[in-house]
Every structure is written in structure tokens, then in C-alpha cells.
Amino acid sequence: MNLQTGLYYWPTTFPDAPSYPALEENLTCDVVIIGGGSSAAQCAYYLAGSGLKVVVLEKGSIGGGSTSTNTAIIQYSGEKMFTSLVHTFGEAYIGRHLKLLKEAIDEIEAASRSVDIDCEFRRRDTLYAASCPEDVDRLRIEYEFIKQHGIDIDFWSREQIQERYPFRRDAAIYSYNDGELNPYKFTHALFQYAAIRGVRIYEHTEMNGHHYDRQQQRMIVTTKTGSELNARHVIFAAGYENMDIRKEKQASFVSTYTVTTHPVADLSSWYNRTLLWETARPYLYMRTTVDNRIIVGGLDDNTTYSEDRDSKLIHKKDKLLTEFNRMFPDIRVEPAFYSAAFYGGMVDGLPIIGKYEEYPNSYFLLAYGDNGTVYSQMLAKIIVQDIVEGHSPDLALYLQNRPLLEVQLEESKSS
Numbered sequence: 001m002n003l004q005t006g007l008y009y010w011p012t013t014f015p016d017a018p019s020y021p022a023l024e025e026n027l028t029c030d031v032v033i034i035g036g037g038s039s040a041a042q043c044a045y046y047l048a049g050s051g052l053k054v055v056v057l058e059k060g061s062i063g064g065g066s067t068s069t070n071t072a073i074i075q076y077s078g079e080k081m082f083t084s085l086v087h088t089f090g091e092a093y094i095g096r097h098l099k100l101l102k103e104a105i106d107e108i109e110a111a112s113r114s115v116d117i118d119c120e121f122r123r124r125d126t127l128y129a130a131s132c133p134e135d136v137d138r139l140r141i142e143y144e145f146i147k148q149h150g151i152d153i154d155f156w157s158r159e160q161i162q163e164r165y166p167f168r169r170d171a172a173i174y175s176y177n178d179g180e181l182n183p184y185k186f187t188h189a190l191f192q193y194a195a196i197r198g199v200r201i202y203e204h205t206e207m208n209g210h211h212y213d214r215q216q217q218r219m220i221v222t223t224k225t226g227s228e229l230n231a232r233h234v235i236f237a238a239g240y241e242n243m244d245i246r247k248e249k250q251a252s253f254v255s256t257y258t259v260t261t262h263p264v265a266d267l268s269s270w271y272n273r274t275l276l277w278e279t280a281r282p283y284l285y286m287r288t289t290v291d292n293r294i295i296v297g298g299l300d301d302n303t304t305y306s307e308d309r310d311s312k313l314i315h316k317k318d319k320l321l322t323e324f325n326r327m328f329p330d331i332r333v334e335p336a337f338y339s340a341a342f343y344g345g346m347v348d349g350l351p352i353i354g355k356y357e358e359y360p361n362s363y364f365l366l367a368y369g370d371n372g373t374v375y376s377q378m379l380a381k382i383i384v385q386d387i388v389e390g391h392s393p394d395l396a397l398y399l400q401n402r403p404l405l406e407v408q409l410e411e412s413k414s415s
Helices: 038-047 082-089 091-114 133-148 158-164 183-196 239-245 306-311 313-327 372-389 406-414
Strands: 004-006 027-034 054-057 122-129 153-157 171-180 200-202 207-213 218-223 228-236 251-261 275-278 284-288 294-301 335-346 352-354 362-366
Touching: 004 306, 027 038, 027 218, 038 054, 038 183, 038 372, 054 183, 054 228, 082 091, 082 133, 091 171, 091 183, 091 372, 133 153, 133 171, 153 158, 158 171, 183 200, 239 335, 239 362, 251 313, 284 313, 294 313, 306 313, 306 335, 313 335, 352 372, 362 372
Parallel strands: 027 054, 027 228, 054 200, 122 275, 228 362
Antiparallel strands: 004 335, 122 171, 153 171, 207 218, 218 228, 251 294, 251 335, 275 284, 284 294, 352 362
């Protein structure tokens, strides 16, 4: 899958990132993780110190896939409002989902504090604004649902927004204690943390086959370097490239675009350097970086052809900057990096842990959606709990064949 094209900012922030050898021997282990991006790193982080023998296989370089274009806006809200998800799954179901997302953000912060590399994690508030007057009522209903589930948020009027920002919106949800980070450093930091604790990591080692040995009840993974791994479990955490291994019918893809500017001298008109996004679809989102750059993204396009996606990059880059200047006319920006990439989501609005009959003892971590880093943290913890403890009460919430039975939800809630 041709995931992305363009100029990428995050790898330039860590030019001396750790590297790992290619696999050149046969191994027997408890868990093989396929992938070298943030999802795989989050799995390795949770498995580190578990006492299990864990091997990571990355076909290219660590962090070289979608991690390099991930804008790493850390929040619990996604493209589908929670009140919309309630219509599909029910209030108790989505209430539990919301609680797990909040916990995942706390887990990301804890992980960033546990590693030796500065992941540039910062707590940030979020302004989620109504793009038009017609969106105000449904935004208020969303606010009331989130508020009743214990999340620290406010509902701001037009006047409150105008007091703080140079742009006008009719209303907004103001969320406290979301976050941002550097996804490239975060991925390398988690892998380094895991490697120190015995996880074996191999780059430039592409899987080219796998089958289940029913006699041994183990998965056999072969690589293009000629090695073979005999594993009790396999976690497919290769991001969007999981679709090259096993298609998931609920996954859908569009093209998205991002611009990262040169450092900006004065950000004083950007209240609290909040994360910014809106109710419009497709929407715009904005954040800052630790070196005072601005990341503007969005303007998604329905094309799933890489040539078509890439042909629109320059136009989309210019339009993103134009939209930014409409909101912040006093902040002068110049583009430094810009990219086009495929972006995946799930039709029903929730990420998936795929467990398929043709892949025994295996998990597909499909953290597709607006806040994929948060989804990955949440799903990685659930998968590792299921492997290490033999059961995770929250696993059924995210299997591909949900909605789950009410009795399973009650088990999850009581845990």
C-alpha cells in the first residue's frame, strides 16, 4: 500500500534515532509483533517485563510508515460524536468506551514519563467548534453526554470564544487535559524501553508467510531474510498495511493532507495553544509543536488512488494555509513540510481488534480513526492483557463482530 508522499517533519526531530539489526536466525518465542510503528511500539511497551519472549519484525525502519505523518493529537473525541455512537451501540457501551479512552490518554502520559527519550508530551486543552449555526444544538447535546460521564469540559458561547480567539464561532466544546506529542520520538522511546527489558527488535525484516501448525498449536512466521519464527501468539500491528495481510470489511479509507510550518515567532493570539478542530466534514484541525511550528491538517478527499491523492498535494497545502490565515490573520506562516497520506476509519466509528478463524492465536490491531494514537494505546493494553492473563473483559467491545451481548458488557463494566 502506497501510504503517503511528501516532506515529513517528525523524522527530522530525531536524526540519531536508535537502529536495530535484521533477523538472520530462527527463533522460538511467545509473541511476534508485526510492525514497527506506534501501534507495535505500544504493544511492545506493555509486553516488556511480562516474562514472555517477544520479537518485533519491521519490514523497513522503525517509525518509517504512517507514524511519520501522524499529527498525534491526543484526545478522546473522534469524527463520530459519542451521541451518534450511542444510537448504534447504546449508552452503557459508549460510556465504557469513553472511560477507556480517558484512561488511554493517562497511559500515554505515564508511558512518556517512563522512557529515556523526551516524547514532547504536553497536556493541551481542545476547542471543538461549531462550524455553522446549525451545528450548535447537536454540539450542546454532545457536551451534555460527555459531561455526565465525568469528563472535564465546558460549553462556550460565541462571546466566550471571541474573548479568547481572533476568529468567530457560534459555540464550542472546550475540553481540558487532552494532549499532544511527537509520535516519531514516542515510537522510538517505547521500543527502546522494550528492548532494554528483553524485547528483541528487528528492522529490515519483512514477513513473507505465515501458517498455523495445528500439532504444535503455534503460528509459524517466515521472513524474506530466510528466517522462521515459531510463536504462541502473533499481533499484527502494521497500521494500514494490515489490510495487505487481511482485509477488514469495516475499514474505509480517504486521502488527507497536512502542512507543518517553519517556527513562528509569536503565538500569543493562540489561546493556551489549544488543539483546534470543528464539526464540519471534512474538517480542519490545528496544533502547535514544542519548537513553535504549526501543524494544519484535514481537507480529506474521498479518493483512494495514490496518484490522484498526490496530484492534489500542492493545491491542498495552499488551501490549508489559506484557511489557517483566515482564523489567525496576525500569525505569519511559511510551509516547511507538507504531505498527502491515506487515512483510515471504521464504518461504525469504533476501532477494531480483529480475531479471525483463519488466523488462530492472532490479533489484528486496527486503531483506525481520528485519534489513532489513543486507540492504539487502548487496544494494545487490552490485547496484552488477553495474552498475559488469558482474558480481557474489554476485548469483546472492539472485536470485529460487535455489538456485543449485554452480558459481556456487564462483565466489562464490573471489572
